[in-house]
Amino acid sequence: MEFDLPIRIHWRPGDPANLELVDSIRACRPLALTLEIERIGQLPPFGLPWDGVSLVIVYRGWREPDQNLIMGMAKRWEFPVHGPHEARSLADDSFLGLTPEEAAFSWFPRRGKMADLLPLLETAARTGCGLTLPNRPAGVIKAEGSYAFPGAGELTRKLLSELESVKGRLRPDQVRVHDFILAKALGLGGIEPRGCEAANSIVFIDPVGRIYPCQTLMIPMGDLNRDKLDAVWASEIRKRIRREVGSLPGSCSSCLYLDRCQGGCRGAVYHLAGNYEAPDPFCALCVEDHNE
DSSP states (O other): OOOOOOOEEEEOOOSSOOHHHHHHHHHTOOSEEEEEESOGGGSGGGOOSOTTOEEEEEETTTTSSSOOOOTTSOSEEEEEOSSHHHHHHHHHTGGGGOOTTTEEEEOOOOTTOGGGHHHHHHHHHHHOOEEEEOOOOHHHHHHHGGGGSOOTTOSOHHHHHHHHHHHTTSOTTTEEESOHHHHHHHTOOOSOBTBOOBTTTEEEEOTTOEEESOSSSOOOOEETTTOOHHHHHTSHHHHHHHHHHTOOOGGGTTOTTHHHHTTSOHHHHHHHHSSSOSOOTTGGGGHHHHTO
16 A cells, blocks of 8 residues: 555454454554554564554553563553542552553543542642543443433532642643543643544544444444555545534534534534534533633
8 A cells, every 4th residue: 555644543453463454554654553452462463663653552451460561662551441549550550560651541531420530630640641531432422322421510610620730730741632622621632622533534443444433433434354545535435424524513603612623522423313413412511611
């Protein structure tokens, strides 16, 4: 494949990895690769690191004992945690041997859990590790519905005031927020504060090679076992999805932040409402500030 595709690829490989898929994804020369694995033994077939590719490894199996992480392989290792207790436990275990600059917690708040963000940020500030607030996978949204998102009253003035006291102790690059609305509500920076980038600058590839706009918007666009990624990007399916993602609800039209927010996470809207016409389910948390 003789091209540079200016996207970030999020891939959840199978176990064992399909070597043909490894070759296909490596040939795309993405700007960044997020690799989501369950065990360290999955990594050797990938021949990592890849030249010129910024690598993030999401390590879901970190709770297994006696894991030997490969130092210096990735720019950032992310450890999904259920809450502050697991984060503190991982930090006290020295992030399985990683330096704090290489390690990050990955967490998203469900209904009733927003207050856990404060101790998570405290742990990040104390140890120097990162914190990532990623987009929710489509499977979580389908299973939990609106309960996958905090309730409208959970971002209290008291909590926001307490967050302010912690943010001053964090490096600018320490916290990554994938959703503009959440980043704006919390006053935190983000790597994607530009609205929904599904099928535009990001793509998700599942263990068997099926291609989706992102892990939140699970609409099939192609299959790496038969399609080249550049052909999928030029396809009418991908173009149609981008048009539909850009079809924002009327309530967004007068918003001062529309040029950056672009309606928030359209994948969440799609899987909750069955269309792209509803507002982002998280926007109610900061609707007053968001429309000031």
